[in-house]
Amino acid sequence: MTNALRIQDLTVEYKTRRGVARAVDRVQLSLEENRTLGLAGESGCGKSTLGRAIMRLVPHPGQVAGGNIYINIDDDIPCKKGDIPKGEVDITGLNEEQMRVLRGKEIAYIFQDPMTSLNPMLTIGNHFIQMIQAHNPEIEKEEALDRGKEVLEGLGILPERVTDYPHQFSGGMRQRVMIGLGMVLRPRLLISDEPTTSLDVIVEAQILEQMAELKKTFNLTMILITHNLGVLAQTADDIAIMYCGRIVELASTENLFEAPQHPYAQALLLSVPDVTKPNKKLVWIPGAPPDLVDPIPGCMFNPRCPMAMDICKTQVPPLIESETGGLVACHLYGGK
């Protein structure tokens, strides 16, 4: 299997008035084709920033401070400012125009809040026309609109509604429109950042199901960013747990839920309610994550970790292979 995405030593920093906050810290990650990776962690752990970095759309004042992001491209992609050759491409080295060509065509991104992700001044149809024509200027408006209608119909939205404006749609429908816009050019990689967080549970289930179908139909590789482990249990093949900008554990979904290795992953799972075990006692994690502007040495989790040792306070644990076949960054497993 080839890697659809390979991230090497990626570091993203936000330059704030108080100092530099390292939101993503030397992350290593590779993702095989046609698999769904869940990226989980609490708010502020850097999961969204990591997703945005893959699009090279880290919000101001953030910037990629180091590392490489490789994506795999099937065919040569023509571009006004230098064609992009097929094969593995380091997108951190591309110019803005090359990056623009890749966005939407190779990598699609679905945002958290569908209520604010569409231009209130444009009809849904115009969103599709602009999207398609931005990548294929030779396609006529009518044809672009027809393609949009087709995609919307597949997602359960009446095609004649292309003349409507975003405010005439419900949240769930808008998110379907966003997914439609993401899928219309058949990208290889789909990153969705909390796509269902602002929706109710029933709509959430429908959307997740539709995304799973799309994944099958279009052989998508997916990254699903969420803090909701329940969503990942249904949809992800593998799960990466992030804490303070670092990946602390990466395992198949089954292994992660059965036998979490990292103390943080274990604690995280204990804090999730389970409908099949109504009597399960929920355990919270004491303390709060450290300040990223003034990071602590060693493992970032050590002040909250029940199994912390002396070495945890001084040395950053490397990401090593775990007993279950995944990866884990914890000194508990380093000794072997």
Added chain:
Amino acid sequence: MTLRSYVTSRVLLMIPMVMLLLTLVFVILRVIPGDPALLHFEKGVDPVVLAEFRHRLGLDKPILEQYFDYLVGILRGDFGISMQDYAPISTHLIGRFPATLELSIYSMIFAVLLGLALGVKASKNYDTVTDHSIRLFSIVTYAIPVFFLGMVLQFFFSIWLGWLPTGRRFDAHWMPPPTVTGMYTIDSILAGDLFLLVISVRYLILPTITLGTILCGIFIRLTRTNMLETLRMDFVTAAKARGLSDGTVTYGYALRNAFLPILTMIGIQFAALLAGAILTETTFSWPGLGTYLVDRIGHRDYTAIQGTVVFFGILVSMLTLFVDILYAYLDPRIRL
């Protein structure tokens, strides 16, 4: 609410507003101390002449009857007669208004284009030297008095370089184009006379730049602030993530959504522009309504002042109405 009922309600709302305006002008001109008829003449005027004067202007009638005559007159487009020559004020207004309108339109276009361009540039280069310089420019131009800038430009371009005329509307050696709209540039084009067009443009340049520069500051600030807000919005990032070009995202997404408050400001500033025209027109001896008003005030011609002020007032109300309707046309959320 449909577009039709929206427009109807706006038009109906305008009626009490205009009534209030008419009444206020009428009352203010009558409660200020001094008899308008006496003030008009030198000391020791013959009582017979004075009585005849009052009678011709209708100032001998009871105040309520004067008020009623005044309202009915305005409804019929009759703004009263001038104390100076007993000629209908509407004739003066029609003769002078095109000059003011022409200058106002070009100044507004200049101010809005410059304001939008610099505002967008500043917002896209947020917190850089470019941004700070543009902000400084906007404050300086906003604070600078019209006549000062006008005289500096006159000194530099007319007296020192000798490129442009210092004032007036047209070259005294040539006949202005035949009157159709009264705006010389448009009349020249209608007459198909390039030579006359060049002359009228030459006379327009300095007053337009003066008035436009003074006005553009507020548009720069407004554009910049609103753009900073819309540029951070989800739908802008989402549009970038779909690979839309920088131009489409900046103008079609960010600016288009930032434009409504700017449009309101255009309407409001048009009123300020007409008031500003008084100073600009005086500086450049521009034969418009502004110089007419100043001239009439100098002669204590109360009826003419009343007529001109009412005309300005009605004009501004109509402009506001027009902007409101345009607003609804541009924003689909208001239309519904």
